[in-house]
Amino acid sequence: MLNEKFFEVISHEGVVAIVTSGDNGTHVVNTWNSYLVIEENRILIPAAGMRTTQKNIEQNNNVKVTLGSKEVMGHKFMGTGFLIEGKAKFLNSGSEFDMMKQKFPFLSRVLEITVESSKQTL
Numbered sequence: 001m002l003n004e005k006f007f008e009v010i011s012h013e014g015v016v017a018i019v020t021s022g023d024n025g026t027h028v029v030n031t032w033n034s035y036l037v038i039e040e041n042r043i044l045i046p047a048a049g050m051r052t053t054q055k056n057i058e059q060n061n062n063v064k065v066t067l068g069s070k071e072v073m074g075h076k077f078m079g080t081g082f083l084i085e086g087k088a089k090f091l092n093s094g095s096e097f098d099m100m101k102q103k104f105p106f107l108s109r110v111l112e113i114t115v116e117s118s119k120q121t122l
Contacts, residue, residue: 001041001118005072006082010036012069018045018111019064020088022056029053033067037100041115046100046107047090053111054090063088063113066121074122081122086115 010033018029029050037044043065047054057063068081091097091110100110 001115002038003118005080005120006118007038008072009033009067009069009080009082010038012071014067014069016045016065016067018050018053019066020053020056020060021062022052022059024052024056027052027056033069035104036067037103039096043084043086043113043115044096044100045111045113046104047109047111048106050090050109050111054109057088057090061087061089065113068122075120077122079122080120083117083119083121084113084115085117086113088113 014033016031020027031045035046063086065084070079072080074080089112091112097110
């Protein structure tokens, strides 16, 4: 589901937008391409803040993620991005939490997104 072009994009720095929805509406939080760790069809993201994101996910675990890089060739021109849709949860213990804590000592939790769809947008 996550193809070579996706991995090429995340090998370059760029902003990642994570969109959630809860009782108080839609919320967007950002992180960086270099913070994404891919484990099979899951994206692991270190979380230090993301408190509204977590509250929304507790109510509705559907998430959308967009990311991109102007350094990667798109369909027609330089620059491409992806829209990822999936289910999310927060981890605060376990082997994946420990692995992520070693890489990103600042995290307090790990946002885990199980990818359901991936679409190149540019």
